[in-house]
Amino acid sequence: MTARYDIAALKSRLDGIRTEENPALVKQKSRDFFWYSPTLKRQLDHVVGDIVVSPTSEEEVLRVLAAAHALGIPVTPRGTGTGNYGQAMPLSGGVVLDLSGFNKVKRIEAGRYVAEPGAILSKIDAETRAHSNQEIRLHPSTYHTASVGGFVAGGSGGVGSIKWGGLRDWGNIIRLRVATMEASPRILELQGEDLHKVAHAYGTNGIITEVEMPLGPAYAWVDVIMGFDTLRGATEFANALGEQDGLALKNLAVVAAPAPHDYFLRHRKFIPRNSHCVLVMVADFALDSLLAFAQRFRGSQLLMRSDTLTPEEAKGLPPSYELAWNHTTLRALRVDPSITYLQVLYPFPNQVELVDAIHARFGDEVTCHLEFVRFDGKVTCFGLPMVRFTSEERLEEIMAIHEEMGAPIFNPHRYTLEEGGMKQTDEVQLAFKREADPQGLLNPGKMIAWEDPDYDYRSGRTFLFKALGEAGAGS
């Protein structure tokens, strides 16, 4: 397999830049958390690059891109590999461009910061908090491990989205610097409408070398868990709470019983098995208001508030955002490896009813997990329901039923941008790839529109990247 590319020639051009060819380490750096999906696990488990190259500056990135371009070697950029969709997996082998060492926070001002792509989100926060009591607006549950470049290249939102919406929303990314994949790679500065060219493009059409992102106020966040007898009660409360414009919230999730008790092992002592839980991150100064508001909801029960725990009670408890988003799935998987998940949008204004109807239909095959967000100016929820996996066919069927019932799916069992997203060609990203990566060397196989312009998204068939099949055969 490695014979496909002249790795020795590449190395000779990268003097002074760290590289790694140890097969175990290369394999490790060729993977992300794709294995949450049994489908992706089957398809991608063998994927491996040929060499890991770890530039630590923009100048080094440009050298790597020029060298790889000259030799026709694919380049797949990678932050820390915390994604779930094979975003950072080198389907055609070649260079794994490890940006985790290119990670400095360069500038902090009121409302914004500038950083290199490999900067870890929690590390950025540590610096912005110390600088001026500010924090990043949005982060995935992998706050302590994910890089900002990887998040911008493949994330959609997460913790903070109940306040600020998603990464796709105007204002949540201010500016990106991007290196092109050409004989003489260029650096482009993108702002405004141009940001859509490379945000959430998995690095298929440019390598992010700098981000400028907004900051919000850093408060003392308190984790609160409220329990309800019914899922409907929990959902109605969470939806109403999300609509309280004056309450400073940072995350707002619902997890149906018995999952919180069964899967949140360190929190189990607080959570009766029949409690449907609402997990809230709220600013300390808004906590009393939140609890007073909750009194209006019959059957609401305060199960935990992190600010009044004794040191013994608090010991070893993960923060509530590590019970939310895909950490919910992770905790379920650790207890029950047969679990997988979906990504669902319950569109405003019928989200509460739709959640009820869908979960009544599936019973305990699909356990409800909601993340409330602002979406196009309204409060609604995404779902990351936990699915008892039986077969890929049944998984497809469950997704089809969701869509029939009015809840669009962002399929987390696909490695392409289009199938995991809008199921249509993103003309802006495609046009930019023609300009910035004319030879198609960046993260091959992830953009269907590039690989197979005639692909029919309504065919119902999964896109298969040819080179992946070859790599599979060769492994």
Added chain:
Amino acid sequence: MTARYDIAALKSRLDGIRTEENPALVKQKSRDFFWYSPTLKRQLDHVVGDIVVSPTSEEEVLRVLAAAHALGIPVTPRGTGTGNYGQAMPLSGGVVLDLSGFNKVKRIEAGRYVAEPGAILSKIDAETRAHSNQEIRLHPSTYHTASVGGFVAGGSGGVGSIKWGGLRDWGNIIRLRVATMEASPRILELQGEDLHKVAHAYGTNGIITEVEMPLGPAYAWVDVIMGFDTLRGATEFANALGEQDGLALKNLAVVAAPAPHDYFLRHRKFIPRNSHCVLVMVADFALDSLLAFAQRFRGSQLLMRSDTLTPEEAKGLPPSYELAWNHTTLRALRVDPSITYLQVLYPFPNQVELVDAIHARFGDEVTCHLEFVRFDGKVTCFGLPMVRFTSEERLEEIMAIHEEMGAPIFNPHRYTLEEGGMKQTDEVQLAFKREADPQGLLNPGKMIAWEDPDYDYRSGRTFLFKALGEAGAGS
């Protein structure tokens, strides 16, 4: 008129507390900006207290209340008198309780501050900005003159409401300390549900002696004016802009042509007479995103951005919040004294169509002025349209037509809480008045439910406070 109360006995009990009986000064401190309404001007122009008492501490407030209670003298609290509804006007004479000197900021922390009621909003901001680059979340357009206690007692929202909703929303007031009007006045601490007892009660059922309020991040705000050829174009843009969850906005208003050109005299040079204007306060770091977003709207034209003005261009320009809320009305009144206004809610989700339909109906008798806000979790707009006043009857008719068409009116031509608000008894405020002001000495005449429990809100008749009639006869 002053013979009604034993003011000499009162003064003898207030040793060490500043009082004022000079008729011209008492008259000045007995007024607010009620004269924006021709109806209130006719009804209230003669209103005057007997003495102004100016305590500067909670202990002094308690002494004044005890003394007035013992002597049966009404007490009407007042911040700086910037309201528009006679909120601070002593309809039964007696004591004008001037709290403007009781005005210290006592504590500032991350996300909150504690202040005395007379603290001026802009002065609080100066301190919170210097302390930790934070600012108050909500303020009226009278930012430089209004006190926080008066705002809490009679305000509803304003600048900041596009982000945080209104004062009535959970989390926008954290805690209030209130003095009761009893033989031995008590101090009560109110939080959570209890805040509704005294917030927006005009001081009819307790005197606020301390506020604890949330803070937001203080950014460098830029004033932007966008012009559109049609009101519909301006309204659609503003509504869409308000729904951009990731854009840090502080105010978002629409003023229909030709009002901006005709009334915003210092901005006239930027504004063609046929431009329907969208006035935006946006954080400096979000300005590029806003301008890129605006490109999506056909016919949008950037008329002014305050960050690129030359010193000469900027000279004498008021900040854009002093073109908004009731400062819009004020500027109209200065040019055309026949102008008055309404307060309208255009309920989500039909606000854009409703604005169009209503303004098509009235033509240039009613000039459109919208303030976009978050309301129950959604973005919609209030209206403070400018009305060419002809008669009180026609004004009533215009309001009735608004309500028939689906746009509720908060009548700014009434001095009672109920008529200016929900047109029904507020049982919580009434019950608290029974407890905290059993003799009915606090700000008499403003709470219909207290004065006339049998009043029929559906009668269509204006409530007339008896003592006001007497005072009117006696003046």
